[in-house]
Amino acid sequence: MHKVVLIKGDGIGPEIADAVVEILAAAQAPLEFVEHKAGLSCIEECPSGLPEETLDAIKEHGLALKGPTTTPIGTGHKSVNVTLRKKLDLYANVRPARTLPGVKTRFDNVDLIIVRENVEDTYAGVEHSQTPNVAQGLKLITRPGSMKIARYAFEMTKAIGRKTVTAYHKANIHKATDGLFLESFKQVASENSDVESNDILVDNACMQLVSRPEQFDVLVGPNLYGDILSDLCAGLVGGLGVAPGANIGDNCAVFEAVHGSAPDIAGKGLANPTALLQSAIMLLQHLGYTGIAELVNAAMIATMEAGIRTKDLGGEANTAEFTQAIVERIEAMKGEYSLDRSEAAQISVSTENITKDADVKVVGVDVFVRSNGMPQAPKTVGNLSLQMMSNRGTKVFPGPTPDGMLVDAFCCRYRTEQGDVSNEEISALINAISEAGLPWVHIEKLQTFDGEQAFSKAQGE
Numbered sequence: 051m052h053k054v055v056l057i058k059g060d061g062i063g064p065e066i067a068d069a070v071v072e073i074l075a076a077a078q079a080p081l082e083f084v085e086h087k088a089g090l091s092c093i094e095e096c097p098s099g100l101p102e103e104t105l106d107a108i109k110e111h112g113l114a115l116k117g118p119t120t121t122p123i124g125t126g127h128k129s130v131n132v133t134l135r136k137k138l139d140l141y142a143n144v145r146p147a148r149t150l151p152g153v154k155t156r157f158d159n160v161d162l163i164i165v166r167e168n169v170e171d172t173y174a175g176v177e178h179s180q181t182p183n184v185a186q187g188l189k190l191i192t193r194p195g196s197m198k199i200a201r202y203a204f205e206m207t208k209a210i211g212r213k214t215v216t217a218y219h220k221a222n223i224h225k226a227t228d229g230l231f232l233e234s235f236k237q238v239a240s241e242n243s244d245v246e247s248n249d250i251l252v253d254n255a256c257m258q259l260v261s262r263p264e265q266f267d268v269l270v271g272p273n274l275y276g277d278i279l280s281d282l283c284a285g286l287v288g289g290l291g292v293a294p295g296a297n298i299g300d301n302c303a304v305f306e307a308v309h310g311s312a313p314d315i316a317g318k319g320l321a322n323p324t325a326l327l328q329s330a331i332m333l334l335q336h337l338g339y340t341g342i343a344e345l346v347n348a349a350m351i352a353t354m355e356a357g358i359r360t361k362d363l364g365g366e367a368n369t370a371e372f373t374q375a376i377v378e379r380i381e382a383m384k385g386e387y388s389l390d391r392s393e394a395a396q397i398s399v400s401t402e403n404i405t406k407d408a409d410v411k412v413v414g415v416d417v418f419v420r421s422n423g424m425p426q427a428p429k430t431v432g433n434l435s436l437q438m439m440s441n442r443g444t445k446v447f448p449g450p451t452p453d454g455m456l457v458d459a460f461c462c463r464y465r466t467e468q469g470d471v472s473n474e475e476i477s478a479l480i481n482a483i484s485e486a487g488l489p490w491v492h493i494e495k496l497q498t499f500d501g502e503q504a505f506s507k508a509q510g511e
């Protein structure tokens with residue numbers, strides 16, 4: 051028996067959670083549910099909506115099935131889901147999108163899975179306003195983060211018998227960040243030559259997904275694009291109401307429906323448990339109970355094919371009738387599926403060789419300054435000389451000032467021919483810039499790794 055923390059959640063959460071537990075019991079899934087609270091139901095005692103004991107229970111048992119939780123608006127409360135992801139370092143977000151019988155959509159042949167890095171990218175939340183007019187956010191992509199998510203995607207692909215992994219990215223523009231992701235993906239792909247792999251620019255992926263979605267199998271990539279793509283893909287198969295999701299970490303995994311707590315229909319017997327049920331199917335796959343996962347899935351599909359559907363999908367059945375229909379089909383089909391656990395189907399992600407060393411040299415420094423109009427920055431300070439200035443990423447010095455609008459934050463790039471720049475030289479430069487009446491707001495070293503330039507050029511540099 052595997053202990054699973056069950057968070058029923060708010061609104062329709064308890065109704066769909068009870069339905070799913072009943073269905074899993076009929077399929078003899080070896081799961082023992084341990085109920086814990088999160089969300090609105092415990093916000094009085096615990097303002098975060100996520101009590102420590104719930105978090106501790108997930109850490110102890112390593113698994114959770116979570117119904118939707120209500121996030122009060124305008125009260126400063128954080129989403130329970132976001133808190134769970136951060137506190138448990140759930141680095142992989144997995145969102146299948148699959149056409150279901152009787153769910154009206156433009157396509158009838160979608161069956162893909164988006165695996166998205168869940169912690170890094172612009173979601174690391176490192177943002178600064180450099181001036182009242184200029185805000186900057188850090189797009190943080192790491193080699194270990196990229197290696198792990200790529201390895202997860204390949205391992206998952208093999209475990210559930212999928213064929214092709216496609217990386218989505220924008221490495222043609224984000225050369226350092228998405229470039230690092232793509233490099234990591236290609237390394238992992240070469241470690242998994244038994245799985246087909248390719249990559250696609252994310253803008254093209256959007257176009258292809260809404261015109262020929264059937265060409266995709268498993269997609270993997272950085273956080274922000276993945277967030278957008280997974281909702282786009284939910285739209286391909288009938289919206290968020292039927293979309294399952296999982297958040298996976300090294301030690302814990304949380305399986306949840308993507309939809310919300312639907313307070314408008316709570317307690318009326320109208321809730322559709324399909325999304326949470328599919329999340330539970332993912333949980334069974336995660337544990338290696340492939341046969342039971344297939345059994346529950348087949349019973350769910352057969353029920354929908356028989357026209358037994360909840361109101362949101364145009365059917366007549368209430369939650370209990372829909373649940374009962376699935377249970378009956380499970381009873382009828384049980385003999386056809388293995389209830390055993392398969393070792394091969396369990397996913398494990400290696401953290402070997404996820405970092406790299408290099409010979410690091412500091413060859414200059416970018417100093418970002420606040421200035422109304424072209425800064426009068428010192429031309430040379432010690433061995434450092436002003437090589438160029440840029441505004442909004444476009445070179446504005448030397449040479450003619452471009453026609454575009456200038457904002458009040460400039461980047462002054464200083465380079466040296468004299469090898470490694472020391473901290474003392476950087477301090478002297480900062481002091482000289484300040485003495486020239488330019489408030490500096492941000493500095494960044496210009497480095498090379500094994501002789502390779504590790505920074506971008508400004509447009510026109």
Ligand code: NAI
Binds near residue numbers: 291315
């Ligand atoms: P929602 O997904 O709860 O509802 C949108 C519409 O879809 C409603 O008409 C609802 O009745 C319907 N719907 C959703 N799930 C359904 C189901 N399983 N069966 C039948 N109909 C269903 O989105 P909304 O209204 O924006 O959010 C309500 C609350 O849920 C908010 O407090 C929000 O913060 C929370 N929420 C929680 C999430 C989570 O815990 N994962 C995700 C999204 C929202």
